Amino acid sequence: MKGADYPILPDPDAPRLTRAVTGTDQTGAEIEIRVVEERPLTIFLNSQEIVTSMTIGDYPEYLALGFLRNQGMLRDDDVVTGIDYDEDIETVVVRTVRETSYEEKVQKKTRTSGCAVGTVFGDMMEGLEGLELPQTELRTSWLYALARQINMTPSLYLKAGAIHGTVLCQGDQPLLYMEDVGRHNAVDKIAGFMFRHDVPAADKILYTTGRLTSEMVIKTAMMGIPALASRSGFTAWGVEIARQVGLTLIGRMRGQRFVCLSGEDRLVRDVDPASVPAEDQKTRRKGASE
Structure with a gap:
């Protein structure tokens, strides 16, 4: 995949993703x-209902x-025999060769701090035991x-707001851009693309517009991606987990500035921040609309 091609981009003009609403302004x-x-x-896995998630669709x-x-409900070696989506009843059924049963796991749901309320399962941390990301x-x-x-890429955020974006990158090239009302959903879409198309993770970077919470760090680590960057800030548990698994964690990326709270030894400072133009919101919006 080449970054300039952007295999998947947000489609701000898709009629199903936004709606026109009339209101009044401050005057x-x-x-x-x-x-x-x-x-x-x-979402179903074979015959078992797993979760209902709020999404843009x-x-x-x-x-x-x-x-x-x-x-952790799909393994690296799982063979997916079918993915059936029914738009009328808003249901996806993922079918695998392996018989699956996650009754006990589904009972351990944890509501997370993500926008639109994310859901993880209580034993997710077990999947991080012994995990060491590529350095x-x-x-x-x-x-x-x-x-x-x-910032210059057309997006639903620039058209309607109230949404998060996540981008899979390699080096200085963005490869894949997903958006959703919850940043966890945007990350999961990228994880699904990588799983479906066997995209390697060891040389990738994940960029997100949302907060670097424990959920975001865990998902990135589970995907095998060694670096996570964001325009937003951190939570203490997110930083702690990143340090535990060897994830390079970069936050508060605005213009010339950023903060690294994990993986400083893997950060190569090869450009003078003073040479980087300050972020200009007007330029961003103008470029995104062209």
Whole structure:
């Protein structure tokens, strides 16, 4: 995959993803704006109902695969025989050769701090035992280049707001861009794409617009990606887990600035921050609309 090609991009003009709503502004004048749609998606693994997630509804097959993979319910060697999506009843059924049963695991649900309320399962930390991520270098020149390219990409966020984006990157090239009302869903869509198309993780970077919480760090680690970067901040548990598994963690990326709280020894500072232009919101919006 080449970054310039962007195999999958957000589609701000997809009619199913946003809706026009009429309201009034601060002066009392009537206005019409686009707002993001939000709908339930129920995920089954074979005959068992696993979870119902609130999502914008695009790429449901990737979301289902990625969620199951990040929860440890799909193994690396699992053979998926079918993914059936029924738009009318908002359901995805993932079928595998291996017989599966996760009754006990499903009972251990934990509601997370993610937007739209994320769900993980209570034994997810067990999947991190003994996990050591590849000790891959991360160049600051890549971070600055990625931030600029991603900020200039057309997105649902720029059209309607109330949404998070996550981007799979390699070096200084963005490869795959997903959005959803919850950042956990956007990550799961990328995980599903990687699982479905056998995309290697050891040389990748995950970029997100959302907070670097424990859930985000765990999902990134479970995907085998060694670096996670965000425009937003951190939680203490997210930092602790990142240090435990050897994940390079970069947050508060705005213009020339960022903070590294895990993996400093793998960070290659190969560009002078003073040479990086400050972030300009007007430029970002103009570039994204062209």
